Amino acid sequence: MTENGDAIPLVRLEAVNKHFGDLHVLRDIDLTVDRGEVLVVIGPSGGGKSTLCRTINRLETIDSGTIYFEGRPLPAEGAALARLRSEVGMVFQSFNLFAHKTILENVTLGPTKVLRKPRQEAEKRAMELLERVGIASQAQKYPAQLSGGQQQRTAIARALAMNPKMILFDEPTSALDPEMVQEVLDVMIGLARDGMTMVVVTHEMGFARRAAHRVVFMADGQIVEQNTPDEFFTNARTDRAKDFLSKILTH
Amino acid sequence: MDELIRYAPDLARGFAVNMQLALASAVLSLILGTVLVAMRVSPTPVLRAAGAAYVNIVRNTPLTLLLAFCALGLSDKMGLVFSQNPSTNGFLLVTMGLSLYTATFVCEALRAGINTVPFGQAEAARAIGLTFSQSLRLIILPQAFRAVIAPLGSVMIAMIKNTTVAVAAGYLADVAFAMKDTFDKTGVSIPIFIGIALAFMAVVLPIGLFTGWLSRKLAVAR
Ligand SMILES: Nc1ncnc2c1ncn2[C@@H]1O[C@H](COP(=O)(O)OP(=O)(O)OP(=O)(O)O)[C@@H](O)[C@H]1O
Numbered sequence: 001m002t003e004n005g006d007a008i009p010l011v012r013l014e015a016v017n018k019h020f021g022d023l024h025v026l027r028d029i030d031l032t033v034d035r036g037e038v039l040v041v042i043g044p045s046g047g048g049k050s051t052l053c054r055t056i057n058r059l060e061t062i063d064s065g066t067i068y069f070e071g072r073p074l075p076a077e078g079a080a081l082a083r084l085r086s087e088v089g090m091v092f093q094s095f096n097l098f099a100h101k102t103i104l105e106n107v108t109l110g111p112t113k114v115l116r117k118p119r120q121e122a123e124k125r126a127m128e129l130l131e132r133v134g135i136a137s138q139a140q141k142y143p144a145q146l147s148g149g150q151q152q153r154t155a156i157a158r159a160l161a162m163n164p165k166m167i168l169f170d171e172p173t174s175a176l177d178p179e180m181v182q183e184v185l186d187v188m189i190g191l192a193r194d195g196m197t198m199v200v201v202t203h204e205m206g207f208a209r210r211a212a213h214r215v216v217f218m219a220d221g222q223i224v225e226q227n228t229p230d231e232f233f234t235n236a237r238t239d240r241a242k243d244f245l246s247k248i249l250t251h
Numbered sequence: 252m253d254e255l256i257r258y259a260p261d262l263a264r265g266f267a268v269n270m271q272l273a274l275a276s277a278v279l280s281l282i283l284g285t286v287l288v289a290m291r292v293s294p295t296p297v298l299r300a301a302g303a304a305y306v307n308i309v310r311n312t313p314l315t316l317l318l319a320f321c322a323l324g325l326s327d328k329m330g331l332v333f334s335q336n337p338s339t340n341g342f343l344l345v346t347m348g349l350s351l352y353t354a355t356f357v358c359e360a361l362r363a364g365i366n367t368v369p370f371g372q373a374e375a376a377r378a379i380g381l382t383f384s385q386s387l388r389l390i391i392l393p394q395a396f397r398a399v400i401a402p403l404g405s406v407m408i409a410m411i412k413n414t415t416v417a418v419a420a421g422y423l424a425d426v427a428f429a430m431k432d433t434f435d436k437t438g439v440s441i442p443i444f445i446g447i448a449l450a451f452m453a454v455v456l457p458i459g460l461f462t463g464w465l466s467r468k469l470a471v472a473r
């Protein structure tokens with residue numbers, strides 16, 4: 001996939017396999033993500049999209065194959081793994097904000113405890129990020145007091161506060177009421193414009209068309225097809241993809 | 252009624268001992284219970300097994316037996332002596348036995364609390380690069396504690412009342428011993444029974460009310 005063969009991709013998966021018991025959820029996955037690239041992963045439910053996403057920061061282990069981050073295999077455990085995770089942000093479908101901490105504390109926790117930044121510096125940066133995602137005025141509230149859209153924007157700020165080299169998004173707008181989807185997508189589009197490397201599991205085609213460099217279609221644990229958003233949405237090559245698109249396009 | 256007034260100073264001194272035992276055991280059992288629950292949920296199988304074994308053995312042993320074991324077994328037979336002063340040594344042996352015992356209940360209450368914390372919390376903690384012990388300390392346990400303040404209050408209340416079996420460790424200073432000692436002199440006295448019961452209630456009831464109030468105040472909204 002890399003045109004300029006000398007540059008090492010940020011992430012490379014090589015013949016990755018993963019089972020849950022008898023279920024073969026990732027089958028010989030080969031995939032690269034370049035720096036600055038925005039990848040949208042799309043496909044039917046149960047196809048392995050979340051699992052793929054989660055193997056990249058090793059929230060899921062793999063059975064065989066190798067995942068490289070900046071050219072080095074992912075560390076298996078301990079401090080090296082914690083460091084990797086601090087460099088790879090993750091935004092979850094259900095936000096997962098720390099329920100007993102304020103919005104501001106949610107954003108400063110990683111910088112102070114993982115990156116060991118002084119509190120003042122971490123808070124200053126956190127307020128800048130909360131400003132950027134449009135919820136600075138909510139900084140002293142608790143997650144449960146915010147709307148879903150605001151919580152998800154906080155989660156994005158929390159990820160950004162670690163100065164990550166990339167961010168993984170697993171269906172970041174699927175749990176939101178429809179009127180809140182766009183405010184989260186707008187933040188993500190902004191990130192993409194600023195050159196953040198992103199892997200985004202989503203069915204939001206508007207986002208894919210506007211921000212993605214590449215769409216990866218996954219089904220039954222395999223990457224069935226990948227292409228530019230325009231090509232993929234107008235000219236899908238495989239029947240699986242055409243069939244899937246015909247279903248989501250009718251909505 | 253006269254005997255209650257006459258022996259009140261002795262009884263009060265005994266009751267103060269119970270309160271000191273309770274205070275020391277509260278601190279120690281909360282610490283040890285937290286360590287135990289950390290072991291029980293740790294990713295290391297050996298620690299998990301050791302934590303589970305400890306809790307299941309100690310929690311299912313009668314407290315009087317445990318206290319007698321601390322005094323007669325560990326101290327007399329195996330030479331565990333905290334202090335050359337027998338009274339201090341007795342106090343510390345009872346505190347140890349009571350803390351070892353109560354910690355198992357603290358551990359199980361906290362473990363129930365951990366089960367109320369959604370899995371996504373630990374996952375988000377790992378995802379920003381917190382280590383296992385950091386996510387336990389900063390994310391999981393604080394939420395678990397808040398979820399079980401009321402049950403922990405009950406554990407502490409039971410522990411406070413359990414200080415009255417200190418005699419099982421041969422430690423003859425608490426209010427239950429003082430009561431029996433008084434009865435030996437005056438015969439059994441109903442007012443003394445009631446007086447001591449009221450003293451315990453005066454301590455325990457506010458704890459129950461306070462922990463109930465605190466648990467509502469600190470409940471984590473989700
Ligand atoms: N922890 C787990 N234990 C067992 N099976 C699992 C686990 N996580 C996922 N699976 C199964 O693995 C398969 C792939 O799951 P995955 O969540 O990766 O799919 P997905 O493409 O993200 O689907 P969706 O669109 O529904 O989120 C599914 O059949 C799922 O039931």
Ligand SMILES: [Mg+2]
Pocket residue numbers: 049050051170171
């Ligand atoms: Mg999924």
